Amino acid sequence: MDLNLFTLIGELVVILLIILLILICITLILGLYLIKNKKLVFPGLLLFTLNLTYPALKKIFKWLQLNDILIDQISIDLRNRINRKKFQQLQAKDVIMVLPHCLRATNCPAVLGESGLECVKCGKCCIGTLKEISEKKEIDVYIVPGSTFIKNVLKQRTFKGVIGVACPIDLNLAMMSLEEFTPQGVYLLKDGCINTIVDVEEVIEVINITQPVTNYKLEEFTK
Ligand code: SF4
Structure with a gap:
């Protein structure tokens, strides 16, 4: 019984990690596309994944000794574009x-x-x-x-x-x-x-x- 419970928890953790990894990949692909091409695709999806993965992405970038400021720049650029029409x-x-x-x-x-x-x-x-x-x-x-x-x-x-x-x-x-x-x-x-x-x-x-x-x-x- 206990063994089954531990197996279930283990499987859930693996599933959550896979979901997080997929969300991080989506955020990075859409975010880098936005920064490089100055074009916004699937803004709602990017905002959703960015909000969910922001802390994890910052930690991963720092851990890999990459420039984590990029995540903030993507987020600012995204919010600017989403808000621009209303702001105008x-x-x-x-x-x-x-x-x-x-x-x-x-x-x-x-x-x-x-x-x-x-x-x-x-x-x-x-x-x-x-x-x-x-x-x-x-x-x-x-x-x-x-x-x-x-x-x-x-x-x-x-x-x-x-x-x-x-x-x-x-x-x-x-x-x-x-x-x-x-x-x-x-x-x-x-x-x-x-x-x-x-x-x-x-x-x-x-x-x-x-x-x-x-x-x-x-x-x-x-x-
Ligand atoms: S322009 Fe304004 S803020 Fe800039 S140095 Fe002069 S008083 Fe200070």
């Missing part, structure tokens, strides 16, 4: 943008307030430029040093959409937890505590697609 329909005034304070210049004159860094648009880093464009569109910008400040922002005002910039891991986790706010994310090209880099044109592109659609270009704000 939002009025800019209902959208907020959250930037990481590590983007600021080392000699930034801004002080830290209750809602994050109070940028004075001194022109020493891209935050000032993004703030200026966002103000033209009535998008509120929050420059935050960490997740505690994001919680303050959530308490302060209501919004329907969010543009986020952060390192891939933080951004992916934030997009997962802010799913109801149709997030659009742009991950940092170089992360760290200071002097980080983001593709500013990519962020402007996302700002531009909110309603009413605009065509602001980086050059217009850096002359």
